[in-house]
Amino acid sequence: MKLTMIGGGGFRTPLVFAALLRDTQPGRIDHVALVDTDESRLRTMSRILADQAAGVPDAPRVTVHTDTREGLTGADFVFSAIRVGGMDGRAADERIGQSHGVIGQETVGYGGISYALRTLPVVMRLAELVRDVAPDAWVINFTNPAGIVTEAMSRVLGDRVIGICDSPIGLARRALGALGIRSMETTEIEYAGLNHLGWVTALRVDGVDRLPDLLAAPDRLGSFEEGKLFGPEWIQTIGALPNEYLHYYAFQRDVLQADQYAPQTRGRYLLVQQDRFWSRAADAEHPYAVWQDFRHERETTYMATNRDSAGMGDRDEDDLVSGGYEDVALALMRGIAYDQRARLILNVRSGGALEGVDADAVVEVPCIVDASGAHPVPGARVPAHGRGLVTAVKYVETQTIEAAISGSRSAALRALALHPLVDSVRVAGALLDDARSTFPDLSYLR
Incomplete structure (x- = not known):
């Protein structure tokens, strides 16, 4: 089978390749086509992937392409992992957000909307x-923003586009670890919401929900990343495990203050780190080792200002393990290609699975995967306290897509002004004006 990776020059490509190298089952991916606009990367x-595959028998063949059509020809699966505007764009969004007193993070609030507005026209052409x-x-x-992008692409590709995020499975793994459970083979996770805005509502192990045990133990709740971030008391109060990105909503003022005191934004840090990485990796004898070092550095500093606002300090080594989105992607491909039934948390059209959300709206819920695709498990429920937030943010997402497709400045303004992390129509207008003057890509908004 052939896998085409759009944005294949991106930093996380070796994670996906590692999962492919571990796959020894018949019918595995044997050709990976990397597509990117940056030929040097x-x-x-x-070279990184060749170094990574050294000593692995029958490693997938890797080809590189700057012509997207060429790279797509003959593909069985396509991964979309692009960053329109690059890391410079992310840093600019954070700067614009801070200048108006709002959070500029790349997937929530102003930053997520701005990022989506310049990304959606590109991914629609890709679709x-x-x-x-x-x-x-x-x-x-x-x-990213994975939910909005997946929903927009579904207007062209229908159910043949599926979104993946590692936040839900990472949260579930850490929570189970706090209970002393290391294997997920007999675990069924209940999760409901939107991308970067959802909750684990049950952790069934051998048919028994262990979430109540965790909620009843403050010491265990406080032993892993999300428990430290939100505090055991708040998690016990809401009765569910929140996705880490809900910290921006629950502790908005604290995050804003931490952002103001931080020596640099996350985007600016990654921009500098990325330049160092590509410079070192280009000439290194063993570039995969260089990538591993820089990846550890990235994971160590992940969501640093959020952790600072919560007084958490450095991340524990157990928290540095990724959610495993590359393994989810592999299970998804195998489920579809060979009808290997699997239960995975994915971003798909709701089809009525999530109450209060339109059938065509993309949500993040457990799905059953088989040869015909990913099918949402009916009955996913957002905790009562979060239903209004999901409704509000989903409206923002639909308006963002409308703005990108129709070029409507009014729709973009509605998206910004009505987002829960933007507290003023005047500020929303100023944010939009600054974004349009900063990013030529947004000149289509009229």
């Missing part, structure tokens, strides 16, 4: 190209 990434060049391919979307 493609060359370096090709049309996939439809024309590789109509039988399945698209697995990693591009």
Whole structure:
């Protein structure tokens, strides 16, 4: 099978390749096509993957392409992992947000909307190209904001586009670890919400929900990342485990203050780190080792200002383990290609599975995967306290998509002004004006 990775020169590509190298089952991916606009990064990434595959028999063949149509030809699966505007764009969004006293993080609030507005026109063209060049391919979307991007692409590709995020499975793994449970083979996770806005509502192990045991033990709740971030008392108060990105909503003022005191924004830090990485990896004898070092550095500093606002200090080594989105992607591909039934938390069209959300709206819920795709498990429930937030943010997402498709400045303004993390229509207008003057890509908004 052939896997085409759009944005294959991106930093996280070796994570996906590692999962492919671990896969020894018949019918595995044997050709990976990396597609990117940056030819020098493609060359370096090709060297990293070759170094990573050293000593692995029958490793997938890797080809590199700057022509998207060429890279897509013959693809069975397509990964979309692009960053329109690059890390410079992320840093600019954070700066604009801070200048108006709002959070500029790349997937929530102003930052997420701005990022989506410049990304959606690009991914819509990509969806049309996939439809024309590789109509039988399945698209697995990693591009952020994952829920909005997946929903927009579904207007072209229908259910053949599925979004993935590692936050839910990472949260569940850490929570189970706090209970002393290391294997997830007999675990069934109940999760409901939108991308970067959801809750674990049950952790069934061998049919028994262990979440009440965790909620009854403040010491265990406070032993892992999300428990430290939100505090055991608040998690006990809401009766569910919140996705880490809900910290921006629950502790908005605290995060804003921490952002103001931080020596630099996350985007600016990654911009500097990224330049150092590509420079070192380009000439290194063992570039994969360089990538591993820089990845550990990234994970160590992840959500640093949020942790500072909660007084958490450094991350524990157990918390540095990724949620495993690459393994979820592999299970998803195998489930579809070989009808290997699996239960996974994915971003898909609701189809009525999540109460109060339109059937065509993309939500993040448990799904059953088989040869015909990913099917939401009926009955997913958002905790009562979060239903209004989900409704509000979903409206913002639909208006963001409307703005990108129609070029409507009014829709973009509605999205910004009505987002729960933007508290003023005047500020929303100023944010939009600053974004349009900063990013030429947004000139289509009129």
